[in-house]
Amino acid sequence: MVDSPGRITLWGIEVFMATADERSISAAAKRLGASPSAVSQQLTNLEGAVGATLLQRNARPVRLTPAGEIMKRHAQVILNEATQARAELAMSDLSHLTRFRLGMIEDLEADVTPRLLTHMAEELKGCQFLLETGASHYLYDLLDARALDVIVAAELGAEDAWVEVHPLLREGFVVAAPKGEVDQDGDVLRQLKRMTMVQYTQRHYMGRLVNAHLAKQNLTLRHRFEIDSYHAILALVGRGAGWTILPPLALMRAQRFADQIDVLELPFEPLTRTISLTARKDILGEMPAQVAATLRPIFQEQLVTPAIARHPFMADSLTLL
Numbered sequence: 001m002v003d004s005p006g007r008i009t010l011w012g013i014e015v016f017m018a019t020a021d022e023r024s025i026s027a028a029a030k031r032l033g034a035s036p037s038a039v040s041q042q043l044t045n046l047e048g049a050v051g052a053t054l055l056q057r058n059a060r061p062v063r064l065t066p067a068g069e070i071m072k073r074h075a076q077v078i079l080n081e082a083t084q085a086r087a088e089l090a091m092s093d094l095s096h097l098t099r100f101r102l103g104m105i106e107d108l109e110a111d112v113t114p115r116l117l118t119h120m121a122e123e124l125k126g127c128q129f130l131l132e133t134g135a136s137h138y139l140y141d142l143l144d145a146r147a148l149d150v151i152v153a154a155e156l157g158a159e160d161a162w163v164e165v166h167p168l169l170r171e172g173f174v175v176a177a178p179k180g181e182v183d184q185d186g187d188v189l190r191q192l193k194r195m196t197m198v199q200y201t202q203r204h205y206m207g208r209l210v211n212a213h214l215a216k217q218n219l220t221l222r223h224r225f226e227i228d229s230y231h232a233i234l235a236l237v238g239r240g241a242g243w244t245i246l247p248p249l250a251l252m253r254a255q256r257f258a259d260q261i262d263v264l265e266l267p268f269e270p271l272t273r274t275i276s277l278t279a280r281k282d283i284l285g286e287m288p289a290q291v292a293a294t295l296r297p298i299f300q301e302q303l304v305t306p307a308i309a310r311h312p313f314m315a316d317s318l319t320l321l
Contacts, residue, residue, distance in 0.1 A: 008049045010082055013075045015042040016054060020072050021145050023061035031147055079146065083283045101130045103139035103151035105275070107230075107249035111302040112152075112295070119294055135204045135228075143278065150288055152295065155274045156205055162281055166292035169275040169299050172317025173210065175264040176234060176251065177243040182262060189267035196242035197221045201228040206273070210245050213271045230254050237261050247273060248307045248318050263311050272317065296320055 018028040019039065029036045040057070047054050054068035064072060100120070104113050117129055132142060136153035143151050143163070152168070175192070182191050200207040207226070214221065225242065227233050230250040237244055238260030251263060277295065279288040300320055308315050 008046065009042075010078070012042045012046040012049070013078055015039050016046055016071065017075050017079060017146070019043060019055060019062060020064055020068065023063070025057065025062065031145070080280075080283060083149075083280075098126060099128050099130065100124070101132070101147070101149045103132045103134070103142055103148040103153065105136055105139065105153045106133050107247070107253055108152060109133050110253055112298055115298045115302065116291075116295060119298075120291075135206075137205050140278070143280065146280070149284060150277060150279045150291060152275065152277050154205065155276050163278050164281045164288060166277040166288055167274055167321035168277055168292060168295055169304070170272055170317075170319050170321055171247045171249060171275070172314070173213075173245050173247050173266060173271040173273070174251070174311070174314070175243060175245055175266060176237050176261045177264060178237055178240040179260055179262055181240065182243075182264065184262070184264060188264060192243055192267065193219075193221065195222075196225075197223040198225045198227065198233050198236050198242040198244040199223050200230075200233065200244070200246065201226050204228060206247070209273065210271070213269070217268045219268070231257075234261065245271075248311075248314060249275070249303065252303055252307055258310070265313050270317065274321070 015028065015032065015034070018031050019025055022028045022031060025039050025043075026036050029039045032039065043055060043057070050067075050071065052067035052071075053065050054071050056063045056065060102117075113131065113133075117131070120127070121129065132139065132148060136156060139148065139151040139153045140156060142148045155165070155167075175188075177192070177195075181195070182188060200210060202208050202211055207228075223242070225233075225236060227236075230246065231254050233244050233246065234250075234254045234257040236242060238257045245266070251258075277288055277292040304318055304320060307318055
């Protein structure tokens with residue numbers, strides 16, 4: 001059905017907000033899964049309906065007009081109310097939920113995500129699931145931009161007033177070293193200082209977290225590699241190119257390297273991170289809490305129990321929350 005000019009539609013408002021956020025018609029179209037021409041037509045229809053120019057579309061980047069600034073404030077309220085209405089209707093009968101947009105950190109894509117989606121698909125027969133995987137900071141940006149409903153990611157350290165957070169798992173970082181290269185009964189830190197460290201990229205939050213923790217310990221370590229892939233990092237470690245610091249979830253994701261590495265406790269102050277389910281506050285009702293409750297036993301079965309069985313020293317630092 002083609003929207004009639006002169007009529008304000010929810011889709012038109014979603015298109016307007018996406019364009020206002022992205023400051024680009026083509027980027028808004030990509031985010032919404034629509035064509036740039038369809039986005040442009042929706043904007044024209046909306047401007048005709050409200051009787052004002054909302055965007056300076058010839059500018060690079062696209063800019064809001066004064067009327068657009070006013071419209072954006074009201075549009076956000078409308079979208080929040082629509083999302084909350086959908087959530088409340090869904091909670092009254094979850095079988096009627098039609099769309100669920102989920103973001104998951106890459107650490108969980110192989111073990112946890114399939115189990116969660118399978119469980120939800122059994123409960124929500126007519127629901128379409130949209131899954132986005134990536135680094136934690138990337139998922140938070142998508143949640144902030146209203147492109148996702150719920151994310152499961154590492155907490156980034158800042159508490160935002162616009163989100164609700166359901167902690168799931170706390171994990172302590174560990175050392176992975178080439179098999180047999182470190183005498184675990186000796187001075188582990190001294191041995192590691194003589195070796196090359198394979199770092200996780202500092203373009204991502206986790207890499208910056210590790211680097212900041214090392215700085216607090218007054219440790220300057222020799223490194224040649226800075227990589228954004230757990231598999232690549234552990235492959236290098238397994239080949240004897242160096243050692244690394246990473247969370248247990250990374251080890252579980254790259255188990256094929258398990259027989260090539262030794263996993264050790266950090267030989268200095270502990271470093272932990274928390275994996276949480278995060279959603280926009282007061283929008284989805286009880287649904288985020290219910291998804292978190294579904295995830296915890298999956299975390300226990302797929303991650304916590306196998307990790308502790310393989311590395312008993314993790315029992316105190318790898319815990320459900």
